[in-house]
Amino acid sequence: MRQRGIRVVMLTGDNALTAAAIAAEAGIVEFRAGVLPGDKAAVIGELKAAGVLVAMVGDGINDAPALAAADVSFAIGAGSDAAIEAADLTLIRSDLHGVADAIDLSAATLGKIRQNLFFAFIYNVLGIPLAALGLLNPVVAGAAMAMSSVSVVSNSLLLKRWHAKR
Numbered sequence: 001m002r003q004r005g006i007r008v009v010m011l012t013g014d015n016a017l018t019a020a021a022i023a024a025e026a027g028i029v030e031f032r033a034g035v036l037p038g039d040k041a042a043v044i045g046e047l048k049a050a051g052v053l054v055a056m057v058g059d060g061i062n063d064a065p066a067l068a069a070a071d072v073s074f075a076i077g078a079g080s081d082a083a084i085e086a087a088d089l090t091l092i093r094s095d096l097h098g099v100a101d102a103i104d105l106s107a108a109t110l111g112k113i114r115q116n117l118f119f120a121f122i123y124n125v126l127g128i129p130l131a132a133l134g135l136l137n138p139v140v141a142g143a144a145m146a147m148s149s150v151s152v153v154s155n156s157l158l159l160k161r162w163h164a165k166r
Helices: 016-026 037-049 061-069 081-086 097-132 138-161
Strands: 009-011 030-032 055-058 072-076 089-091
Touching: 009 016, 009 037, 016 030, 037 061, 055 061, 061 072, 061 081, 072 081, 072 097, 089 097, 097 138
Parallel strands: 009 030, 055 072, 072 089
Antiparallel strands: none
């Protein structure tokens, strides 16, 4: 996550020694230990108030308030029902690499949306003036609109080729 420029902060209810050991093993530099469930949501609120886009990953009932408070949240599929219900996305496997995969898939999807808007814009920039000037036959205009839809759908289907980078 840090390689992607994402700041990672671990919030845990565990004691400081345990949290430090887990953070070191996971390569997490910034962590807060002994955080109560309500305090996790408060920390997220503070980060959001500072203008930070906050994502939260959690698996327990104690994480549910923080998951609900985050801008985007991920529940571990093997976690509690409360966490799964509060989260925006549920990772089916208990693998945190799924968070990076979800971010990458989201970026790819956003790229496709931008491409599709570009295609639609080009069709309209060319078609509307020609139609307004009476230079575009209605049958041709209808075919162009159909081709616009086909190109957008076809381009979107290319997302099926997306694979995680790992």
